[in-house]
Amino acid sequence: MTWLDQVTAALGPGGALQQAQPGFQPRSAQLQLAQAVGQVLQEGGVLVAEAGTGVGKTYAYLLPVLLSAQRVILSTATRNLQDQLFTRDLPRLMKALGLSRRVALLKGRNSYLCTQRLSQARREAHHLDDQAWRQLAQVEHWAQGTRTGDLAELPELDDVSPLIPWITSTRDNCLGTRCAGWQACHVNEARRQALTADLVVVNHHLFFSDQQLRDAGVAELLPSRQAVIFDEAHRLNEIGVQFMGRQFSARSWRRLATELLDEGTRWARGFQPWPELASLMERQMRDFETWVAAAARRPEARLQWLGLSPEGLEATAWQQRLSGLQALLARVHQALTLTQEAAPELRRLAQRTDELRGVLTSLTQAGEGGGTVRWLETGRHTRLLEVPLHIAEHLQALMAAESSPAQREAELTPGLASPRPAWIFTSATLGLDEALSWFTQPCGLGDVAQVLRVGSPFDYARQAAWHVPEGLPEAQDPDHAWALSQWLLAPVRQLGGRTLVLATSLRALGELAKGLQEGLQGSGIEVLVQGQGSRRRLLERFRQGDGERPCVLVASGAFWEGVDVPGPALQMLVIDKLPFPVPDDPLVLARSAALKAQGRTPFQDFVLPETAMALKQGAGRLIRSEHDRGVLVLADERLLQRSYGARLLAALPAMPCLVDQAALMQALAALRSPEGRLTRSSTTDPTPCS
Incomplete structure (x- = not known):
């Protein structure tokens, strides 16, 4: 055989x-x-x-x-x-x-503990808050017994914890063979195992x-x-x-400034004015970001960058600002070059500074055009990016x-x-x-x-149904998310929680969470919100919501896929509105422009397929096994009112429609019954509602 x-x-x-x-x-x-x-x-x-x-x-x-x-x-x-x-x-x-x-697991550097960085963290990570300091103590205790160094072994350590950059290495700050902990390095051990697996x-x-x-x-x-x-x-x-493009970020600049001060004063104190250089880097980046925000007239934006400067930014002033950053990097690089023999840390910083100069230099030159797109991001961290379209x-x-x-x-x-x-x-x-x-x-x-x-083996016509609420403000209306939160109160109470609400924006997430928390106060139904705890913890709690601890989870982004909650803990999935691509996103604009140049229609050939795939991905959270039953609520009447609605619905599995709110409430009541089945009397055939 x-x-x-x-x-x-x-x-x-x-x-x-x-x-x-x-x-x-x-x-x-x-x-x-x-x-x-x-x-x-x-x-x-x-x-x-x-x-x-x-x-x-x-x-x-x-x-x-x-x-x-x-x-x-x-x-x-x-x-x-x-x-x-x-x-x-x-x-x-x-x-x-x-x-x-022989099977091996290999992750990126930021998934593994760096013992060298950990030893430095307690004396140098003075910016950490109280919670991060407590986590540091937990990591130090765990580090004594771990064999893999994989931070996934610490479920209480969130992926976005501010502690992680202090206890993990990056390609930029790894000392390689010059590190005292090289032989016992968790990253090296993971790679050695991978090479023989x-x-x-x-x-x-x-x-x-x-x-x-x-x-x-x-x-x-x-x-x-x-x-x-x-x-x-x-x-x-x-x-x-x-990863196929280039980027220059204020975060990488500030990280370089912090390490310049720490490592310079540690290994070559008095040989160069390290505090002055680090302070100058921080001040120059702050001035740059302030100027960009004022010129862009928006605190957070993604600005197209088609010519010598991003939209709204005067070209000469933009080039002068970038030249100032380059000049300061050249000064820092010279200081590090003169002292780099004092320690491997300084030699690595000199290499990083030179690499950062190279990226910034390439971004000051005319764009490659064709298959690439550039833009400037403003907000919490300013970034200059150039990436391929595909x-x-x-x-x-x-x-x-x-x-x-x-x-x-x-x-x-x-x-x-x-x-x-x-x-x-x-x-x-x-x-x-x-x-x-x-x-x-x-x-x-x-x-x-x-x-x-x-195709899926699930019988969606029997296991699921969908519903579009009537009478809500238009999806583009600023009041839509709040109105949806108030409309959801009755269905959520009817079902006893067991609801995942997927928002298409962080603003909508906040409005939905606030409205549900206020409206369900005293009901015994807990409202879980993305960002108020790690993703892992939120999902663990949500999976417990089919018993005596009913709950609702309001989430966005990362919860649109990879969420697997089979069973009665999830029986109503709500999508706040159609997940169209952000219209002013530079990648969206560039891909649309490329299609126009080919004589194609961006909305039909790009926007609708992207929306359909995102909708299909989000809706896939509802039915996860042959025994699951549930209702999909699509809170966007454009599905029924616009000509493209049928095309988007066709991307979803064929399931019956709940024609009005009375039918929805009847279906939800049926799901709470001992049989937990949808009743046929409340649904139409598995075809779009008209």
Whole structure:
């Protein structure tokens, strides 16, 4: 029996998975996907596969990988899925199959404790607040026993904690072999394990950052791998463009100033005026940001940058300001060059200063045009950015570059499955047409990829329904979010919490949270709000909301995807309005302009597909298992009033419509019944409401 036959047998009735996991049910869609993955692993090439929610795509690609015994890189969009694959899915699957494979987890530097930075933090991190100081004590205690140094072992440490930059390293401040803790470094140990592993689990951010910087890590792994699999591939283009461009930020400038003062006075006190230089850097950046904010006439904005200066900023004055920053960087670099032999820390700072000068110099020159876009961000941290419109060119170059080593290894190694590497891209949402062009076109895969669409096995017509509230202010009205919060009070009470509210903006999130908190006060239903606790803690609490602790979760951004709450804890999903792309976003404007130049219609060919995919992704949070029941509330009447509404609804699974609020309340009451089922009397056929 070949390993491809073993894949089929393991997923079939009475197979290894059903024997090991009593609740496992063979699914034809899962088998179809697994066979397609196995075929590409054996023959090489490119597979783009959309697998609807509930197909079981994780096992569908892990099973062929494990049985083929190939060396593979597996990349995810989120660290949450990384951890799930490494700690749960892979061990469970290997046990069921009776296999032993070397598996490694590799994250970016900011996910691992740096013992050198930790030793400095207590004496130098004087800017931390009381909570961060308490967390520092917890980290110091944990550091004595951890084997991996992975900060995910500390659930109480939020991803956005101000402590993290003080206890982790970056490529900029890592001392490399000159560090006293180099041999015991957690990052180095993770990379050593990855280099010898059969399967390495990384994330898209690490994958692209290493490819761009050619830092040690993923870039070293690729030539020895026979396959690369991207799960959550719908995020690939969005993440990739961040690392394929250049940026200069006020945050990196200030971090350099802080370390200049700390390391200069520590290693070369008296040799250079370190306090004066650091103070001058802070003052010059503050003056620059003040001028930019005043010239832009907006405290927070993304300003297009088509010519020599961003929109609204006078070109000569802009160039003079940038020249001033360059001159100061040159002075700092000279001071560091004269003292860098005193310590590795100063030598590394000199290199960083030179790199920052190079980025700033490139951004003062005329833009490349064509496939790139520039803009200036103002607000909490000013940033100057230049990125490509899409990753197609970069991804194609990467795939071509990595083909030759893989082919040579296959030719020299007997028994390898394919002389060509396999590239597999999968997600629950990759497109609206059979060609999955929403994904394949910006990634440059349209002409080279085998495309597969496998539908969800869930019976949405029986398990779910949707409703559009009537009488709310228009979605663009500033009062819409508050009005929606008041409208939601009755449905939330009827259901007893069990509601996830997804907002399309932080402003709407704040209004919805305030309105629900005030309106549900004294009801016994707790309102959880994104930002008031770590994402992990909020989801843990939300999952407990089907018992004696009912709750509502109001969230935005990161909660639109990767949220998996099966069961009765989530039975109503509310989307505040259609998630159209921000119209003045420079990337949106540039991509729209590129389509116009091709004679295409930006709204039809870009805006609507982007909106449909975001809507599909958000709506996918509702039904997560065959036993789930729920209602999707889409609080935007444009779905019913505008001609494009039907196209957006077509992107969602076919489910019946609750025609009015009475039908909605009846459905919610039915969900609270012991059977927890939607009643057919309250719904129409699974076609759009008119």
